[in-house]
Amino acid sequence: MRWFGSRAALAAGSLLFATVVATAQTAAPAAKPAESSKALEQEFFAAVRSGDSAKILSYIPERGVNVGSETQHVSRKDIEEQFQSHRGLFCKLFDSSCIGAAINLGNSLRTCSDRELLTHSAKVRTASSEMTRNGVQQAVLVAEVKNDQCSNAGLIDFIFNLDADGWKLFSIP
16 A cells, blocks of 8 residues: 655644544534535535536635635636636646646656546545634535545645535635
């Protein structure tokens, strides 16, 4: 069995996944059943797996969303343009072939889209949890993926805020 990244990163990722699972199992449901994080988990990951960019776009609030590890705020209009032109966030979510990743000569593995990780991995586990932070109800969706073909296998996580019109993405890794 081959693992990617350091043992410490793997342990930290497993701990995050276990924490989300434990929180989901012990937290009292705070949202209406139709708005539960478990329903959101199923619907959102199904939309990523099927490549349903219109459904994913419905989770993007008008004010935009934070994207990437360096937390760049991207407007909804910019995301719509990226989806239409099949670049940027569209590639990261749905299409591995258009991801513009730097080539690491020490690593022959390629970067894979979230869709490919969720549909072509040897192991996929998902979990969700809800919490309130600064008076805002949030849902954290996590997928743990094991894929020997992708350099970015590990954890995929998304953070949502509960708005008046339902769950809206707050952060996309």
